[in-house]
Amino acid sequence: MFIKQFYTNCLSEYAYYIESNGEAVVIDPLRDVKEYIKLANERKATIKYVLETHFHADFVSGHLDLAKETGASIVYGPNTKTNYKVHVAKDGEEFKIGIITIRLLHTPGHTLESSCYLLLDENAQSHALFTGDTLFIGDVGRPDLSQSDELPVNDLAGLLYESIRFKILPLNDNVIIYPGHGAGSSCGKNLSKESISTIGEQKQHNYALKEQLKEEFIKAVTEGLVAPPKYFPINAMINKEGYESLSSILNTGLTKLSVTTFKAHISDDEYVVLDTRATADFVQGFVPGSLYVGLEGRFAEWAASILPFDKTILLITEAGKEEETITRLARVGFEKMGGFLEGGYEAWVNAGEQIDLIIDVEVDELAMDIEFDTNLVVLDVRKEAEYDNGHLQESINIPLENLVDPGTMADFDDNHNIYVHCGGGYRSVIACSLLKKQGIHNIRNVNGGWDAISELKSKFKIIKTEASLN
Numbered sequence: 001m002f003i004k005q006f007y008t009n010c011l012s013e014y015a016y017y018i019e020s021n022g023e024a025v026v027i028d029p030l031r032d033v034k035e036y037i038k039l040a041n042e043r044k045a046t047i048k049y050v051l052e053t054h055f056h057a058d059f060v061s062g063h064l065d066l067a068k069e070t071g072a073s074i075v076y077g078p079n080t081k082t083n084y085k086v087h088v089a090k091d092g093e094e095f096k097i098g099i100i101t102i103r104l105l106h107t108p109g110h111t112l113e114s115s116c117y118l119l120l121d122e123n124a125q126s127h128a129l130f131t132g133d134t135l136f137i138g139d140v141g142r143p144d145l146s147q148s149d150e151l152p153v154n155d156l157a158g159l160l161y162e163s164i165r166f167k168i169l170p171l172n173d174n175v176i177i178y179p180g181h182g183a184g185s186s187c188g189k190n191l192s193k194e195s196i197s198t199i200g201e202q203k204q205h206n207y208a209l210k211e212q213l214k215e216e217f218i219k220a221v222t223e224g225l226v227a228p229p230k231y232f233p234i235n236a237m238i239n240k241e242g243y244e245s246l247s248s249i250l251n252t253g254l255t256k257l258s259v260t261t262f263k264a265h266i267s268d269d270e271y272v273v274l275d276t277r278a279t280a281d282f283v284q285g286f287v288p289g290s291l292y293v294g295l296e297g298r299f300a301e302w303a304a305s306i307l308p309f310d311k312t313i314l315l316i317t318e319a320g321k322e323e324e325t326i327t328r329l330a331r332v333g334f335e336k337m338g339g340f341l342e343g344g345y346e347a348w349v350n351a352g353e354q355i356d357l358i359i360d361v362e363v364d365e366l367a368m369d370i371e372f373d374t375n376l377v378v379l380d381v382r383k384e385a386e387y388d389n390g391h392l393q394e395s396i397n398i399p400l401e402n403l404v405d406p407g408t409m410a411d412f413d414d415n416h417n418i419y420v421h422c423g424g425g426y427r428s429v430i431a432c433s434l435l436k437k438q439g440i441h442n443i444r445n446v447n448g449g450w451d452a453i454s455e456l457k458s459k460f461k462i463i464k465t466e467a468s469l470n
Helices: 034-042 063-070 153-168 199-205 214-222 232-241 246-253 259-266 279-284 299-306 322-330 344-350 363-372 384-388 400-404 426-437 449-455
Strands: 002-008 013-020 023-027 046-051 073-076 094-097 100-106 115-120 126-132 176-179 271-275 312-316 337-341 376-380 395-397 417-421 443-446
Touching (some): 002 034, 013 094, 013 176, 034 046, 259 271, 259 312, 259 344, 363 443
Antiparallel strands (some): 094 100
């Protein structure tokens, strides 16, 4: 028996390859499936099944491409309806892989079709549980992300309670838990950084697995939920209805565009320019009107949060990063690719075209300017919970994802000098690119963000909200 856990950092997502005697399954694959096929070929194994735990909302699964490439059957749990061919398994249905068995456990709650996969070893003993978004390390899946109109959130949370109590808790304490996500995912609210655990450990440390009444459980898993990213319903629908192959998207996206052609496209409202270079490079100069999301951060998540899905994307990347950029965009549902600027930003500059830039300021300069500039406004683009945990007294909080709506900046005047910061400097540059595209240019990016401000806290008035102090 062989198990490999794949982790994708910018999505906090785990996928799994399981093999026995030359037969394999892949659980919850990402859209780019080459790694799974390569591993199976290296081990001289055949991928027999693609097992899906549910309709994912935070990424587009690779189930269709993987099934097409390998001939594997796609398996979902009960209550699944798709626009493509799948095997809808029954609760308790088993699948033989070499000398091991994988049993589907229907565990509705996160979504109606949500299922876990119990791995039984060659002796028919429970060895591991692949929990998808039903159970995480330290948490359970949110019950408010389902695309079903059939049940309200509290009813789904009640189903999740029953799934945990009657399907998972009865398993032996030594059964290994392999979750679908780790810390940073928006599919839960208290995910651990640990990649594996056991049933026994989770009984001790997971708040959702402690002894409690159903009403107590429902309250625990539903309170404190923040609004999910706006792209989640789009990804869930793509997973349900099907999608264009990644190879086709790459063929279009890897089209080389001259400066002349690129410039002509920019004037067309059907296109949007995305620059994915390093933060330090972008602020020093970029094509006017470009939106920025750097590959070095949580790229896919933020790209899906700020980019329109109905426009064609034109890319500016570091040399050699074009295919990686397109692949990572496709993971979260982007399919309309128009090509990339050949020669990158340097080609644009060498052609003598107009450029824009973002002015960086250090935190000590911010501290001085706050005292003397009566038109200064500090814009904090961190999430509300981060802001509540500590912020500058003078600051206004507009989370980054909300800046997509131009109306959020309606209260700012033309004479305001806007100093933008986030936690460490990545999100604030994205925010500055959004503001620039909206025609707001009197902005400064605060280097180092809140981390740097905290180091010089003696120079600032920092406050916390009452809720964060309780």
